[in-house]
Structure formats: C-alpha cells, structure tokens
Amino acid sequence: MIQLSDRMLPLxxxxxxxxxxxxxxxxxxxDCPVCRSExxxxxxxxxxxxxxxxxxxxxxxxxxxxxxxxxxxxxxxAWRRLDLTEGMPIHVSHPPPIQSLSYVRAKVYxxxxxxxxxxxxxxxxxxxxxxxxxxxxxxxxxxxxxxxLKEITALTxxxxxxxxxxxxxxxxxxxxxCVGGLPGNRTTPILVPILAACGLTVPKTSSRAITSPAGTAxxxxxxxNVSLSHEQIRAVVKQHGGCLAWxxxxxxxxxxxxxxxxxxxxxxxxxxxxxxxxxxxxxxAGATHVxxxxxxxxxxxxxxxxxxxxxxxxxxxxASSLGLQVRVICTDGSQPVGRGVGPALEARDVLAVLQxxxxxxxxxxxxxxLLAGALLEMAHKASPGQGEALARETLDSGRAWQKFQAIxxxxxxxxxxxxAPYRYSLTTNHAGQVQKIDxxxxxxxxxxxxxxxxxxxxxxxxxxxxxxVEPNDVLLMIHAESSxxxxxxxxxxxxxxxxxxxxxxxxxxx
Numbered sequence: 001m002i003q004l005s006d007r008m009l010p011l012x013x014x015x016x017x018x019x020x021x022x023x024x025x026x027x028x029x030x031d032c033p034v035c036r037s038e039x040x041x042x043x044x045x046x047x048x049x050x051x052x053x054x055x056x057x058x059x060x061x062x063x064x065x066x067x068x069x070x071x072x073x074x075x076x077x078a079w080r081r082l083d084l085t086e087g088m089p090i091h092v093s094h095p096p097p098i099q100s101l102s103y104v105r106a107k108v109y110x111x112x113x114x115x116x117x118x119x120x121x122x123x124x125x126x127x128x129x130x131x132x133x134x135x136x137x138x139x140x141x142x143x144x145x146x147x148x149l150k151e152i153t154a155l156t157x158x159x160x161x162x163x164x165x166x167x168x169x170x171x172x173x174x175x176x177x178c179v180g181g182l183p184g185n186r187t188t189p190i191l192v193p194i195l196a197a198c199g200l201t202v203p204k205t206s207s208r209a210i211t212s213p214a215g216t217a218x219x220x221x222x223x224x225n226v227s228l229s230h231e232q233i234r235a236v237v238k239q240h241g242g243c244l245a246w247x248x249x250x251x252x253x254x255x256x257x258x259x260x261x262x263x264x265x266x267x268x269x270x271x272x273x274x275x276x277x278x279x280x281x282x283x284x285a286g287a288t289h290v291x292x293x294x295x296x297x298x299x300x301x302x303x304x305x306x307x308x309x310x311x312x313x314x315x316x317x318x319a320s321s322l323g324l325q326v327r328v329i330c331t332d333g334s335q336p337v338g339r340g341v342g343p344a345l346e347a348r349d350v351l352a353v354l355q356x357x358x359x360x361x362x363x364x365x366x367x368x369x370l371l372a373g374a375l376l377e378m379a380h381k382a383s384p385g386q387g388e389a390l391a392r393e394t395l396d397s398g399r400a401w402q403k404f405q406a407i408x409x410x411x412x413x414x415x416x417x418x419x420a421p422y423r424y425s426l427t428t429n430h431a432g433q434v435q436k437i438d439x440x441x442x443x444x445x446x447x448x449x450x451x452x453x454x455x456x457x458x459x460x461x462x463x464x465x466x467x468x469v470e471p472n473d474v475l476l477m478i479h480a481e482s483s484x485x486x487x488x489x490x491x492x493x494x495x496x497x498x499x500x501x502x503x504x505x506x507x508x509x510x
C-alpha cells in the first residue's frame with residue numbers, strides 16, 4: 001500500500017477571529033508535520049488551498065494551544081477570502097515565484113518600468129500575492145519624484161485594467177477630487193447634490209482616508225450606506241443623477257484601495273501615485289470631466305504655489321493622454337475648512353450647510369459653491385463667471401438639500417451623526433489674534449483621538465485666522481469615544497501648543 005506523505009495530508013481549518021486588516025495570515029504549529037516537510041519558517045509566504053479556492057498568505061508559527069494538532073488557524077481576512085467553514089480540509093505548500101518582484105527591485109534601484117511591468121505588479125497585488133512589506137517596497141520605490149510622466153500614465157492604465165469599469169453611455173459624466181491635506185475640507189457631499197439638482201450626472205465614488213482624519217467615504221458613512229454594489233450605484237444614479245459611495249466596494253481600481261492601506265501605515269502619499277490613484281478611480285467610474293482641487297498652504301499637503309503648478313501640470317498631462325478632460329483649481333490651504341475634523345464632526349458641518357442653518361460654517365459653504373460653480377461652467381450649465389451664483393441659488397433654494405436626502409435614502413438611510421462622550425477644550429489664557437493654525441498638527445490630534453475609525457472622534461476648531469480671542473475663549477475641542485484615546489490626544493496637544501498660535505495683545509507675554 002502506498003502511504004501519502006506528510007505534505008499531502010490536509011489540515012483542518014480553524015477560525016481564530018484575529019483581525020489582521022487586509023493581509024491574510026495563517027497560523028500553524030511549530031511541530032506541524034507539514035511545516036517540517038515543507039521547511040516553512042515564521043513569516044514564510046505560503047500557498048493555502050481549499051477544495052475550490054486558494055490564496056497566498058503569511059505564516060505565523062504557534063508554540064501554544066492556540067492551534068490544535070492537525071489544525072491550521074486563519075485570520076479574519078484569510079478566512080473571508082477563502083470563504084471557509086470550520087473544519088474544512090486545507091492544503092499548504094510553497095507558492096510559485098512572483099516574477100513581478102524583480103520589477104519592484106529594479107524600481108528600487110532607479111530603473112524605469114514600462115506598462116507591462118506595472119501591470120504585472122498591480123495584478124499580483126490585486127490577486128493577493130504580495131505581503132504588506134512587499135507592497136510597502138513598491139510604494140517606497142515609487143515615492144518622491146521617482147516616476148516620470150510615462151510611468152505615471154502606465155501605472156494609471158495598469159490600475160484601471162486590474163478592476164472593473166463603468167460605462168454610463170453618455171457624453172458627459174462629472175467628477176471632482178481634492179488632493180487633501182486640509183482638515184475639514186468636506187465639499188464633495190455638498191457639491192454633488194448641487195450638481196445633480198442642476199441636471200448633471202455625478203456618480204461620486206470616493207476613497208477612505210489615507211493620511212487624514214477622514215475621507216469623503218468615511219464622512220458619508222456616518223450618514224448613509226456607502227458600500228454599494230455596481231448595480232446599486234447604477235440604480236441610485238439613474239434615479240437621482242448622483243451618488244456618494246465608497247469606491248472600494250465595487251472594485252473600481254481595486255489596487256488603489258490595497259495601496260492606500262499600506263500608504264496610511266507609512267504616512268506616504270507621493271505625487272506620482274497620487275495622480276495614478278485619482279485618475280484611475282475617475283476613469284474606472286466612467287467620468288469624462290473632472291475638477292481637481294489643490295489646496296496650497298504652509299501646513300497643507302501641497303505647500304507652495306510652484307509645487308501646486310507642477311502637480312497640476314502632471315494631472316493635466318496624464319489625463320490628456322488618457323482622454324480625460326481635467327480642470328485644476330488651486331485654492332487656499334492656509335487653515336482648516338469648517339469647524340469639524342473627523343467623520344461625524346464633518347458630517348455635522350455638511351448637514352448645516354445643506355440645511356441652510358445660521359450656524360453653518362461660511363467658509364465650507366463658499367468653498368463648495370466655488371468648486372460646484374467651476375464644474376457647472378465646465379459642463380456648460382452656466383456661462384463663464386456665473387457658475388458660483390447658480391450653485392449658491394441651488395443651495396439657498398433648498399433643492400440641493402432635497403437632492404441630498406433623496407440620494408441618501410436611495411443608498412439606504414439618512415442617519416444622525418453620533419456624538420462623542422469624551423471631550424477636552426483648549427482655552428486661551430490671554431487676549432490676542434489668531435495668526436496661525438497648523439493643519440498637520442490638527443489632523444494628528446484628530447487621529448490620536450480615534451478618527452476616522454471612531455466615527456465620533458476628532459477635533460472641533462472654534463477660531464479662524466485673524467479672529468480676536470479673549471481670556472478663557474475656546475480655541476478647539478477634542479472629541480473621543482474612549483478616555484484612553486482622549487488622553488493620547490490631549491498629551492500630544494499639550495506637547496504641541498503651537499497648533500494654534502496667537503499674536504498677543506499689548507501687555508501680554510507669550
């Protein structure tokens with residue numbers, strides 16, 4: 001009788017309930033016969049196969065009873081990808097070599113890559129063949145100014161081809177994107193209903209936060225369902241002219257969402273990958289006309305007008321080669337927009353503007369109308385110079401608020417933003433005038449408070465540049481869902497009081 005070797009014996013699947021974010025992890029005993037026969041070591045990349053599916057996962061070795069003899073443990077990510085049930089037979093072996101890693105190494109050493117090489121890398125990332133550390137190597141290799149225009153275009157094409165695309169069958173589909181770096185700049189949920197109310201088609205699919213305390217998808221998730229299927233997006237847009245969805249739920253440039261997860265951990269958002277990320281999502285979503293907002297300020301993502309003009313030129317050149325009409329606007333990035341920084345706090349500002357409440361932040365309203373006006377002119381719905389006035393009229397009449405409600409209900413709900421139970425106020429000890437607000441420090445405080453994962457967490461800023469303050473006036477308030485995270489944020493704030501700087505009145509000492 002022929003006896004099966006150890007490597008052919010299946011292991012029983014066991015769900016461990018361990019959250020490893022997007023990276024699939026499996027857990028095997030150090031004394032497992034399969035580990036010995038295959039020569040596996042901790043952090044080996046392994047091919048894990050059920051009867052119908054397979055993935056490549058990172059192996060963690062266990063020397064305790066966490067995994068029983070004859071079992072293989074799965075993280076939540078790995079379990080979901082294989083669609084397993086408890087006890088299913090699992091085979092583990094060495095994966096085939098990943099050819100595209102040689103292209104990543106070439107890029108690390110400064111070589112240029114062509115479209116085929118980028119496509120190979122992106123396909124392998126989307127198929128789950130790369131560990132997070134390998135994705136990080138690719139991101140780092142492409143960082144700074146390491147991609148030329150030809151490479152950025154090739155990377156954009158590769159990211160589009162790796163996912164699904166939507167064809168709306170119409171000559172004009174509108175979209176908008178802000179490059180970020182400006183806390184509270186949540187104009188998209190305001191301008192989408194303005195544009196849709198004016199008869200334009202605006203199928204807005206947005207990303208979650210990368211290095212910020214909230215992305216548009218994070219803020220909209222406070223108010224409605226953003227995880228829509230391809231068919232749901234089509235239905236909402238057909239009925240109401242627009243949607244406000246998360247792009248990651250419909251595999252529109254799926255590589256972008258995988259890259260974002262690692263970029264967030266590295267706190268990296270390089271120019272070339274930024275352009276490829278934005279344009280791949282827009283083209284995959286079927287957009288034909290796109291407005292790009294670049295806030296410029298000393299503590300914004302883009303710090304100088306020269307840098308903004310260079311980035312704008314890159315957007316325009318790559319978009320042109322891909323057949324996309326793009327207009328770039330450089331806006332003021334010297335201070336936060338609105339009052340709230342963090343998903344629920346930003347959602348509260350958005351609702352106040354749409355509902356025309358007296359306490360609505362005027363700077364958020366003005367910025368949304370400026371951008372909506374530019375798109376109305378771009379789409380020939382308004383004459384040059386008249387777009388902003390049409391946007392304001394649409395907002396003031398209540399038509400934008402009605403459209404927003406209709407879109408949210410079509411997506412499943414219109415919820416009330418949650419309120420954080422823990423708060424801390426920073427007050428001033430003396431009179432003065434606000435002369436600087438540090439966007440980066442403010443965003444850091446909001447993230448330490450728990451944003452964006454804790455929806456109610458963030459920072460509420462009470463002052464603007466040039467405001468006059470008196471002793472005991474509140475400069476900002478930290479919101480947190482737990483006392484521990486509030487303490488983290490407060491500790492950082494106390495170590496960085498320069499987040500809000502005052503020019504003191506005569507007779508006061510700094």
